[in-house]
Amino acid sequence: MSKRPRYKTIDLCAGIGGIRRGFEMTGRYVNVLSAEIDKYACQTYERLFGVNPFNDLTSEDFKKKVASVEYDVLLAGFPCQTFSRVGLQKGFNDEEKGQIFFHISEIIRSNRPKAIFLENVDRLITHDEGKTFEKIIDVLVNDLDYHVVGVDRDDNGQIRYDKDSFIRNSRFFGMPQNRPRTYIVCFDKKRYDDKVKKAVPVATPDKGSMMVYENLDELLSHDVDDKYYLSSGYWNTLKEHRKRQEKKGYGYGYRIVNMPDDGVHIANTILATGGSGKERNLLIDYKDGVSGKSIVGKKTPLNDEYVRVMTPTEWGKLQGFINYGFIDKDGKDQFEFPEGMSDAQKYKQFGNSVTIPVIKEFAVFIDRCLKKLEES
Structure with a gap:
């Protein structure tokens, strides 16, 4: 039986590479492109990974670069900027093109990676009375046609989800830090069709498999x-x-x-x-x-x-x-x-940055899901 090839990732809003490192630690992923604009974060990233990640993901040059790269999983710890109060029906129009998530969704649309991993602050869930998170889920599910773990539809076809199911806390992943964060995991429904319902669990990991520090x-x-x-x-x-x-x-x-x-x-x-x-x-x-x-x-x-x-x-x-x-x-x-x-x-x-042991658990989860999706 041949060994499965490693999945290729791109690392957006990379910071100093915590998300990338969590995925790499599983041995199942290799990074092929990164994007970060903070001067000092880029210096640390280069020291750790041997490559300067300086790229502006909002630029057309970078989007062209991404379009020419083959990759499987998009990673992004995108910043929670103030989203405009434009109604959901208008989607991400001209008024919102300054938002990082708009640019990430544009990159997703052009390449359609097999999976997406997004990380943000826990306040994303309640920002603007929940409208910001609702908008993000709407774009991922309805606009981009991705299956978002933890999201399904009611009998009337309306999107439904438990907001709390997207919050995971570092303290339950073997680290003595009370750090709740929002994590979103998606799989390409166009690629995998109905397989996602059978192969992908209804929730992401809520605790770690090892204790790094008890106290x-x-x-x-x-x-x-x-x-x-x-x-x-x-x-x-x-x-x-x-x-x-x-x-x-x-x-x-x-x-x-x-x-x-x-x-x-x-x-x-x-x-x-x-x-x-x-x-x-x-x-x-x-x-x-x-x-x-x-x-x-x-x-x-x-x-x-x-x-x-x-x-x-x-x-x-x-x-x-x-x-x-x-x-x-x-x-x-x-x-x-x-x-x-x-x-x-x-x-x-x-x-x-992120808590690397948490990211590693999510990386294992995504790898297992992709394995099932590609074998079914």
Whole structure:
């Protein structure tokens, strides 16, 4: 029995390659084209994969390039921009051509890949009272004629789905991070016709097959640089802000995620913006000599409660880039940022990216579905 060839992927809105890497880790996919426009993300991507992904997927030149490439699966972690409030009946007209999803749908239409994998923030489901997500599903199902996992029709032929079935959380895929995200998986109905109903499950994976870390404590670094400890002034500001929020009845404010009495420690969502993602993932980490210390870059001495932010390395572990996604056959971790990359960029790139173990589970799911579709 001959071995099945690997599926070819294109990696759109690639970031630093988290989706690509999750698919590659299965051994069943090979990437043939990428697109990313962020200068610093491109530098990291090139360091990791040996190719600069700089391409603008909205440009006609790139669309011509894609049209000339053979591939099987389209991958895209597209940004959730503000969609216009134009009614569904107008579809993606001229007013909406600035939207990334419009351009992705155009690329899908020209090549008709066997499968599509889309990732976005969990807010996509509720954005504009659910109209944005409804519009995306409508385009995929009615306009492009794809089967979307989790979508069917009622007795009147109307599209129906459970919005929650598209949300998957990294914490249930072996990672100690509470990170709900929207995942959309599609298969070409024109190509596979009625086979999809028999070969494709009604839902995508909702948990992982392996535990990478049982507890946040397992991935935390020891003896980190003093710069990651909060200054006393900043720490006091956070505490005062939280008091004001609590008086107003809001639950906002800083969070310490490794309190001794909290049981299993789980990080909150890390965010590309850095600020709130850091403040809601504070740690208590005792280090001799750090209390009250004055260091360059801090206006006031370091706090005396040993509170610090997570390091970029810890964020990298939470997303599966460090100590998971780039381990070579000799057990050495090959993940590395380009020399001179700032901490601010590292936080942004990890916060903007995906949790690789989650992506790997979806990659396995898609491979199994395609195998059934092509054998039936």
